[in-house]
Structures are given as C-alpha cells and as structure tokens.
Amino acid sequence: MPTERTGRLGLRFLALGYLAMILLVPVGAVIWRAFGDGIAPVWQAVTTPDALHAFWLTLLIAGIAVPLNTVFGIACAVVLVRQRFHGRRVLDAVIDLPFAISPVVIGLALILVYGQAGWLGSWLAERGIQVIFSLPGMVLATVFVSLPYVVREVAPVLREVGTDQEEAAWTLGASPLRSFLRVTLPAIRWGVAYGVVLTTARALGEFGAVTIVSGRLAGQTETLTLYVENRFEAFDLTGAYAASLTLALLALLVLLAMTRLQRKEGR
Amino acid sequence: MSILVRNATRRFGDFTALDDVSVEIPSGSLTALLGPSGSGKSTLLRVIAGLERPDGGSVEIDGRDATRLPPQRRGVGFVFQHYAAFKHMTVRENVAFGLKVARRPKAEIKARVSELLELVQLPGLADRYPAQLSGGQRQRMALARSLAVQPSVLLLDEPFGALDARVRKELRAWLRHLHDEVHVTTVFVTHDQEEAMEVADRIVVMNHGRVEQVGGPRDLYEHPANAFVMGFVGPVTRLGEFFVRPHDVEVRRQPNGTTSEAMVERLVHLGFEVRAELVLHDGQHVWAQLSREDAEELELAQGQIVFVRPSRTRQFAEVPAG
Numbered sequence: 001m002p003t004e005r006t007g008r009l010g011l012r013f014l015a016l017g018y019l020a021m022i023l024l025v026p027v028g029a030v031i032w033r034a035f036g037d038g039i040a041p042v043w044q045a046v047t048t049p050d051a052l053h054a055f056w057l058t059l060l061i062a063g064i065a066v067p068l069n070t071v072f073g074i075a076c077a078v079v080l081v082r083q084r085f086h087g088r089r090v091l092d093a094v095i096d097l098p099f100a101i102s103p104v105v106i107g108l109a110l111i112l113v114y115g116q117a118g119w120l121g122s123w124l125a126e127r128g129i130q131v132i133f134s135l136p137g138m139v140l141a142t143v144f145v146s147l148p149y150v151v152r153e154v155a156p157v158l159r160e161v162g163t164d165q166e167e168a169a170w171t172l173g174a175s176p177l178r179s180f181l182r183v184t185l186p187a188i189r190w191g192v193a194y195g196v197v198l199t200t201a202r203a204l205g206e207f208g209a210v211t212i213v214s215g216r217l218a219g220q221t222e223t224l225t226l227y228v229e230n231r232f233e234a235f236d237l238t239g240a241y242a243a244s245l246t247l248a249l250l251a252l253l254v255l256l257a258m259t260r261l262q263r264k265e266g267r
Numbered sequence: 268m269s270i271l272v273r274n275a276t277r278r279f280g281d282f283t284a285l286d287d288v289s290v291e292i293p294s295g296s297l298t299a300l301l302g303p304s305g306s307g308k309s310t311l312l313r314v315i316a317g318l319e320r321p322d323g324g325s326v327e328i329d330g331r332d333a334t335r336l337p338p339q340r341r342g343v344g345f346v347f348q349h350y351a352a353f354k355h356m357t358v359r360e361n362v363a364f365g366l367k368v369a370r371r372p373k374a375e376i377k378a379r380v381s382e383l384l385e386l387v388q389l390p391g392l393a394d395r396y397p398a399q400l401s402g403g404q405r406q407r408m409a410l411a412r413s414l415a416v417q418p419s420v421l422l423l424d425e426p427f428g429a430l431d432a433r434v435r436k437e438l439r440a441w442l443r444h445l446h447d448e449v450h451v452t453t454v455f456v457t458h459d460q461e462e463a464m465e466v467a468d469r470i471v472v473m474n475h476g477r478v479e480q481v482g483g484p485r486d487l488y489e490h491p492a493n494a495f496v497m498g499f500v501g502p503v504t505r506l507g508e509f510f511v512r513p514h515d516v517e518v519r520r521q522p523n524g525t526t527s528e529a530m531v532e533r534l535v536h537l538g539f540e541v542r543a544e545l546v547l548h549d550g551q552h553v554w555a556q557l558s559r560e561d562a563e564e565l566e567l568a569q570g571q572i573v574f575v576r577p578s579r580t581r582q583f584a585e586v587p588a589g
Contacts, residue, residue: 164347164349164350164351165351165352165353167318167338167345167347167351168345168351168353168413169353169364170318170337170338170339171316171317171318171338171339171341171343171344171413172364172368172413172415172416173339173340173365173416174364174365174368175339178368182364186353186355187353189355
C-alpha cells in the first residue's frame with residue numbers, strides 16, 4: 001500500500017533527520033573545525049605536554065573507575081535481584097542518586113567529606129593522603145557519577161536469567177563462586193558489556209564533579225574535558241576542537257569494541 | 268539409593284509449603300510426587316536436593332544425614348522444568364560440566380559424554396548449542412548432564428511440563444525405559460495423574476503441604492485413602508453418600524430393588540467411551556462411563572429413564588476438593 005509505504009519512509013526520515021540534527025551535525029562540525037587548517041596544527045595541538053597529560057590522566061581515571069564500578073555493579077545487582085531483606089527498596093533507590101543529583105553537587109559533597117576541613121579529609125591529610133585536588137578525588141568523583149550504569153544494565157538481565165542454571169551447576173558439584181563465574185557471568189555478559197560501555201563513556205566525558213574536586217591544575221589534575229574548556233576559554237579554538245576530537249574518538253573506540261564483541265558472539 | 272525425609276517443614280512467609288512431611292523413597296524406585304499446584308511437591312523435591320533448606324525436619328540419602336549438606340555434596344542429579352541449559356556451552360560442554368568440575372581425566376570425560384549422548388539419543392548433536400535444539404532434545408541433554416556425575420538419586424521437577432503433548436508422551440515412555448536401564452533412584456514431580464500413573468511405580472500424593480497417600484498406581488486408584496486422593500488420581504462422581512468411579516456406575520433398563528431411578532440428561536460420545544450425564548429423582552447429578560457397546564445395547568437416549576446402582580463404592584468423611 002502506498003500510504004503505508006509513505007508512512008514508513010516518513011518515520012525513517014524523521015528518525016534519521018533527528019539523529020542527524022542532534023548528533024551527527026554537531027559532531028561533524030567539531031571534526032570540520034578541528035581540521036580547518038589541515039592536519040599539522042591538530043597534531044601539534046594534541047601533542048603538547050598538557051594535552052598528552054590530560055589524555056593519559058583521562059585514561060587512567062577511567063581505567064580505575066570502570067573496573068571498580070563493574071565489580072561493584074555486578075555485586076550490587078546480584079544483591080538487589082537475588083536477596084530479600086529490609087531496606088532493599090531503599091538501596092534500589094539510592095543506586096540512582098548519581099543520575100538524579102547534578103555532578104556539581106556531587107563534587108561539592110566530596111569536598112565536604114574529603115577536603116582539608118572535611119571529616120575524612122583531615123584524618124587522611126594527617127596521614128599524608130591528599131584526596132581533593134589530586135587523583136584520588138577525581139577517581140572518586142568519576143566512580144560516583146558513573147556508578148548506576150552497570151547495576152541498571154545487569155539487574156534486569158540477571159532477573160530474566162533466573163536461578164535455574166546456577167542451581168543446576170550446584171547440583172553438578174560446582175561451588176557457588178565457580179557457578180557464578182562459569183554459568184551466571186556468561187549468561188549476563190551482554191548486560192555487563194553494555195554497562196561497561198556506558199560507564200566508560202560517562203567516565204571519559206565527566207566534567208562537572210571533576211571540575212570541582214580537581215582544582216584544574218594544568219598538566220597535573222586536568223582531564224581531557226577540563227583541558228577542552230581550558231583551551232576554549234584561552235581562545236585556542238584549534239586546541240579545544242582537537243582535544244574534543246580525541247574525546248570523540250575514544251568514545252567511538254569503546255562503541256566499536258562492543259559492536260565487535262557482539263558480532264563475534266552473534267551466531 | 269534410598270531417600271528418607273522426616274518431619275520436613277518449610278514456610279514461605281504465611282504460606283506453609285511443607286507441613287511435617289515424612290516420606291520414604293526406596294532404593295532403585297521410580298517415584299512420582301503428585302499433587303495440585305501449591306501442594307508442596309516441588310518444595311519437597313528441592314529440600315531433598317538441598318536447593319531449599321527446611322525450617323525443620325531431616326533428609327537422609329542412602330542412610331547418611333544430608334540435612335545440612337549443600338547441594339554440591341548430596342550426590343543428586345536435578346532436572347528442571349525449563350531445562351536450565353547452559354546456553355553459552357555446546358551440548359558436549361553442558362554434559363561434561365559436572366565431570367570437569369570433578370576434575371576427571373580428559374579421556375574419561377570424552378568417553379563418558381559420548382556414552383551419555385548415545386543413551387539420551389543425541390549423538391549427532393554434540394556441537395550444537397541449546398538454542399539449536401528442540402524442547403525435548405534440550406530436556407534429554409539436561410538429563411544426560413545430570414547423569415554424567417553418576418548421582419545416587421535423580422530428581423526431576425515437572426520435567427515434561429514445558430513440552431507439547433506429543434513430545435511429552437514420548438518422553439514419558441522414554442524416561443520409563445531409561446530408568447529400567449540405569450536403575451538410579453528417581454523422583455519426579457508432576458501435577459498430571461496420568462503421567463504419574465504411566466511412569467512411576469510408586470506415587471506420593473500431596474495436598475496442602477501434606478502427604479495424603481503413598482502407593483502403587485493401581486493401589487491408589489483402587490484403594491484411595493480419602494476423597495481427595497480418589498478425586499485426584501481418577502474420575503469420580505457421587506451417588507448419595509458414596510463416591511463412585513463413573514465406570515463403576517451400573518446402568519440398567521429395569522429396576523432390581525437396589526437401584527435408583529435416573530433420567531439421561533445428556534450423552535457424550537468420546538470414541539470408545541460413552542459418558543452419560545444423569546439426574547436422580549432428588550435432583551442429584553451423576554455421571555456414568557460406559558463402553559460404546561453397552562450404551563448401544565441399552566439403547567440409551569436423551570430423556571430416557573434408567574436405573575442405576577454403584578457396583579463399587581467408597582465412603583469418606585470429607586468431600587472431595589475437585
């Protein structure tokens with residue numbers, strides 16, 4: 001039927017058009033602007049010591065925060081789905097707190113607790129550990145804002161998988177740990193993979209909370225997002241766009257990695 | 268190996284799934300736990316397997332107290348209604364799982380897996396994934412997997428419940444044959460009395476978390492301990508104070524002194540069998556099951572007056588649930 005066909009095409013046009021306006025055009029514009037004067041200035045901009053430092057610092061923070069949140073996220077999902085206890089619903093709601101609270105507020109809260117004058121901060125400072133304005137604080141902030149993703153992706157999958165496979169493994173002699181690693185984990189791997197991708201993307205792109213707790217010391221506590229803003233405010237547009245491009249490429253790599261994994265698995 | 272459950276109790280909140288249940292399952296038997304949903308039969312099976320911890324009571328497997336043993340150390344094979352196949356493993360890997368956990372040598376695992384796949388008639392499908400198998404094949408794979416570790420008892424929780432009627436019938440007969448070959452003490456849960464009668468040599472009838480009666484299929488049918496069992500293991504109708512199997516309702520054209528008058532309300536022809544729905548003069552409904560020949564000989568027709576009497580009856584204190 002022609003009307004049905006028109007409708008289908010219209011819907012497709014709407015979806016793709018929306019995607020183009022919201023996503024592709026701005027991202028494309030960043031690439032366009034970055035390479036406005038050719039490749040050399042871009043390469044120069046991304047290889048300055050500060051830019052390189054920001055790049056590695058971003059990877060380091062994500063490299064710590066993502067595994068932490070993956071392990072915590074899986075454990076938390078198991079508790080939420082498999083256990084019945086008082087306060088389960090409260091825990092369920094608390095998990096979403098980082099979604100609800102602005103990252104800036106999270107940053108301020110961390111300063112209250114871990115700052116020089118904070119409850120834990122003064123105790124740690126006496127022992128020579130500085131959290132705020134240094135790496136631990138930035139990792140904490142990143143862990144905080146990217147905490148819910150793995151839990152939220154894994155919990156529904158875990159619920160759907162049920163306990164049968166695990167129990168079957170127990171009756172076959174496998175310890176609870178082995179059953180989890182060999183049977184449950186493979187069954188929920190897509191939930192975990194998707195959660196990891198989202199967590200990584202969030203960790204790479206975090207700005208608000210990290211701005212507050214980092215102190216923004218160039219070459220010391222500046223991540224890529226902070227570096228982009230730093231360059232932008234210094235009217236170094238090439239530097240800002242080049243660093244943005246690096247961020248976008250990192251995100252793209254994460255997405256590609258997941259698609260590849262999925263294709264390998266897809267029989 | 269024999270199983271002995273003593274005074275097992277299990278509550279889920281306000282619901283009592285097992286109410287002081289004691290059951291003995293002899294070594295080498297094929298026993299059915301039969302009952303309606305919520306009767307506690309699955310809970311009892313899970314208590315035997317160690318997947319459920321009873322609030323009270325004890326479980327003995329092969330003369331050894333297993334009450335506190337985890338499922339890993341009870342030597343039980345468990346088969347789930349929905350197969351519980353390890354979806355990311357091939358059929359071969361599924362069946363080998365228990366042997367790998369037990370760290371058996373590779374050559375032994377290989378030999379044992381082929382032997383088991385032969386036994387469950389899946390030899391050509393070793394490298395498939397569960398998603399590529401039919402429901403019946405998946406359940407046979409699950410059975411092979413549970414038998415791989417040579418369990419002392421095999422427990423099956425509604426093993427054919429998720430299969431369509433034809434495959435279910437096939438697998439029933441097949442389980443019976445398998446048991447004759449393997450001789451492992453087997454307990455299976457079902458809510459289908461026909462399945463229990465056909466497959467098991469002993470049936471434990473459960474209701475409301477209690478055991479109503481234990482016996483052979485024929486024994487339960489002929490000598491039910493109460494109205495519930497009578498109603499659950501076969502058709503039943505009432506004639507006055509008596510519970511009667513519909514095929515034990517004698518239908519005559521002439522009264523003989525012990526009969527009551529009834530009118531044929533409806534006749535249902537089910538191939539070999541004819542079902543006559545009758546109303547007694549006091550308004551009570553009774554139904555009788557006759558062979559086609561008998562019905563023809565009596566020239567039964569709707570609205571006809573006949574005379575009935577029970578040829579065998581039971582009288583129980585309670586009213587049947589069904």
